[in-house]
Amino acid sequence: GQQVMQIPQYQHVQEGEDFTTYCNSSTTLSNIQWYKQRPGGHPVFLIQLVKSGEVKKQKRLTFQFGEAKKNSSLHITATQTTDVGTYFCAGDFNKFYFGSGTKLNVKP
Amino acid sequence: NAGVTQTPKFRVLKTGQSMTLLCAQDMNHEYMYWYRQDPGMGLRLIHYSVGEGTTAKGEVPDGYNVSRLKKQNFLLGLESAAPSQTSVYFCASSYLGPQYFGPGTRLTVL
Numbered sequence: 001g002q003q004v005m006q007i008p009q010y011q012h013v014q015e016g017e018d019f020t021t022y023c024n025s026s027t028t029l030s031n032i033q034w035y036k037q038r039p040g041g042h043p044v045f046l047i048q049l050v051k052s053g054e055v056k057k058q059k060r061l062t063f064q065f066g067e068a069k070k071n072s073s074l075h076i077t078a079t080q081t082t083d084v085g086t087y088f089c090a091g092d093f094n095k096f097y098f099g100s101g102t103k104l105n106v107k108p
Numbered sequence: 109n110a111g112v113t114q115t116p117k118f119r120v121l122k123t124g125q126s127m128t129l130l131c132a133q134d135m136n137h138e139y140m141y142w143y144r145q146d147p148g149m150g151l152r153l154i155h156y157s158v159g160e161g162t163t164a165k166g167e168v169p170d171g172y173n174v175s176r177l178k179k180q181n182f183l184l185g186l187e188s189a190a191p192s193q194t195s196v197y198f199c200a201s202s203y204l205g206p207q208y209f210g211p212g213t214r215l216t217v218l
Contacts, residue, residue, distance in 0.1 A: 006150070033207070042209040042210065042211050043151065043198070043200075043207075043209045048205055088151065090151075090207075095164075095166060095167075097153070097167065098143075098150040098152070100148060100150040
């Protein structure tokens with residue numbers, strides 16, 4: 001079946017360090033979405049990427065969609081304690097398949 | 109504007125009992141989804157709906173039924189609950205883009 005693989009599962013960083021999470025699919029995606037879930041909360045939409053090779057930025061967050069539309073990444077520059085949470089990608093194969101998430105912990 | 113609401117927030121069931129989870133949205137979205145979230149497994153799609161009166165199976169539909177009689181409501185039913193259905197259930201709605209999630213229902217089946 002369709003799957004979206006996400007790595008790493010966990011990442012512990014010191015405040016100010018950078019962070020990256022990766023999503024990979026074995027088949028081409030029509031688009032990919034990224035979400036953030038704070039501990040005890042619900043997923044909150046961050047961004048949607050649609051075009052091959054697309055790069056979008058939101059302040060310290062940079063999102064990329066691969067040329068083949070099979071992989072994507074989220075990079076956070078200079079993490080802050082407010083970045084703590086789990087980051088999920090969701091691939092659109094006509095219905096959404098979520099990656100297992102990357103749990104980010106930021107030490108002050 | 110409440111967005112997406114879910115009731116109840118918490119529930120404990122015994123094996124074999126039935127229950128219905130209610131999701132309501134006030135954004136006039138066509139699409140609605142039910143997910144379950146288990147530790148280390150992300151969110152898995154149970155059922156979804158692309159409009160009033162329509163439903164379709166997701167990734168893990170067994171043991172669940174759904175109905176979308178009104179555009180703003182999406183119901184998830186468990187006819188005979190099993191311990192394997194212990195999870196956090198999230199409802200979401202969307203219209204050709206971002207999914208907006210409800211606060212979740214934490215269900216425990218003993």
